[in-house]
Amino acid sequence: MLLRDKNTGDLVEVMDDNGLHNPFVDRVKVQYQCGQDLADPELCDKQSLVFPSGEALPECWINGHYRTRT
Structure with a gap:
């Protein structure tokens, strides 16, 4: 899945879809998709990722307690 790093604007390919959908990760x-050579895979905070359109990731992917009201 391709997402965008909201800090740099670069496209990134998510190598771990299960981790992306797990709200407790x-x-x-x-893997950043900028430049001529592919970069080595690295860990990235999910909070800094958005969809290529600029839309935020769903709350249920980020917050494991999204149904709990405080």
């Missing part, structure tokens, strides 16, 4: 392995 804060970081996922991604």
Whole structure:
């Protein structure tokens, strides 16, 4: 899945879809898709990722307690 790093605007390919959908995982392995050579995979905070359109990730992917009201 391709997402965008909201800090740099670069596209990243998520290497761990299960981690992306798991709200209790804060970081996922991604590979930046900028430049001529592919970068080595690295861990990235899910909070800094958005869809390529700029839309935020669903709350249920980020917050494991999204149904709990405080």
